[in-house]
Amino acid sequence: MFLLRCLIFGWFTPIIKDSGGLNENRFNPANSSTNSIEYARRNDMKSLKIVMILIVLLLVPGYALSENPGYMRVSLIEGDVQIKTPDADEWGIASVNTPLAEGDQLWVPQDGRVELQLNTGTYIRLDENSALQILSMDEDSSQFYLSQGYAYIFYDTPVSGGVIQIDTPDASTRAFDRAIFRIDMS
Known part of the structure; x- marks a missing residue:
């Protein structure tokens, strides 16, 4: 940290030698020569450039490696909950923290339960005995299709204008603000 502070504030400029030894009065404009002042300024600019390059090099990899972890995941499972993704031909067993995307389908068999968290x-x-398909999902809106079973929804939106929509074979339910509701298709 001290070295960084020295580079930023120019405390680490080299001491310039004269014919008479060390120039102890180099910070006094009346006693220093024009060449030593120009050299110190150039050195300060070089130090500033180095510090800026280091800052950019340290920040860019963190930004490049950060990626969206997904909008939805499986947060709790009881029983053998199954999942089918659009690119898979067969159903597979879902596990906790499985990321979910558009087009994914979930099947909750007898004696099973699952909690999905956005x-x-x-x-x-x-x-x-519930079946849910994720139709669309983004930061402020989500749409699902519940073909059978029972769903309990706690909707909380951090942005205004957000919406959640649950479609069923008989009706469609939307919530535009914080809401708690359930849908029973049995």
Whole structure:
């Protein structure tokens, strides 16, 4: 930290030698020569450039490596909950922290339960014999299709204008603000 502070504030400029030894009065403009002042300024600019390059090199990799962790994940499972992704031909067993995307389908069999959590704080709980498909998902809106079963939804949106929509074979339910509701398709 001290070295960084020295580079930024120019405390680490080299001492310039004269014919008479060390120039102890180099910070006094009346006693220093024009060449030593120009040299000190150039050195300060070089130090500043080096510090700026180091800052950029340290910050860019962190930004490049950060990626969106996903909008939704499986947060709790009881039983053998199954998942089918658009690129898979067969159903597979879901596990906790499985990321979910558009087009994914979930099946909760007899004696099973699952909780899905969006990164906004919204969560959807599905009870046994429930089937849910994720139709669309982004930062401020989500749309799902519940073909059968029971769903409990706690909708919490951090942005105004957000919406969640649950479609069923018979109706469609939307919430535009914080809401708690359930849908029973049995």
